[in-house]
Amino acid sequence: MTRLLALDSSTEQLAVAVAADDVHWTRAVDGGAQASARMLPLALEGLAACGLGVPQLDAVAFGSGPGAFTGLRCACAVAQGLAFGARIPVVAVDSLMLVAEDARVALPLVDGVTLWVAMDARMDEVYAASYRHDGTRWQVIDAPALYTLDALAARWRAQAPPVVVGSAVQAFSARLPFGAALTQATVLDRAGALLRLALQRHADGATVDAAHAMPLYLRDKVALTTAERNAARATPDASRG
Secondary structure, X not given: OOEEEEEEOOOOEEEEEEEEOXXXXXXXXXXXXXXXXXXXXXXXXXXXXXXXXXXXXXXEEEEEEOOOHHHHHHXXXXXXXXXXXXXXXXXXXXXXXXXXXXXXXXXXXXXXOEEEEEEEOOOOEEEEEEEEEOOOOEEEEEEEEEEEHHHHHHHHHHOOOOEEEOOXXXXXXXXXXXXXXXXXXXXXXXXXXXXXXXXXXXXXXXXXXXXXXXXXXXXOOOOOOHHHHHHHHHOOOHHHO
């Protein structure tokens, strides 16, 4: 049996889950700016509820993205720190596949149907990927990517998606061609989906050394440095003549 801690803060919701053999503990709470302060205490609460300490874990899993830059760094850093100390491996979980897994349980999906996950990435962009469940595991059909609304709309006009889940369903309801697709905007049990995927990946041997754990960043530049902002302000605007 597996003893595993899983963490995800790739969205505004913080999800923490613990598996202690057949005992599963899950929590999903508001995260966002509070994720870094709430993650470790919640993880320790879950471990205590399951009668575990960090040294007794077989692995630590984290939602690797795509998603919010700060949230991805937070989950990865905590997972790495705990794994280093306990000398155990890390499991990276696709944060979009997590949404697909939640929908698999919540919706009446037929195995083999292609499901698109589309998450609001701000700035009129969407993190999206498509998956297919074979009855045992998820298969990646289109790997996670960052799409403009126009690019994703063109993709879906060329081939209509049968199922679309994720926050973009609500955020861009009037701007993306959902057509007759079965849709779900809200993730109902993020922590439960995270734990199921983490356990599956661990069972498949999809682990990495803590030193090699990395979030999946799909934006090359998420913010300007202070020096870059100061340089931009100091540069004359040629358009003013």
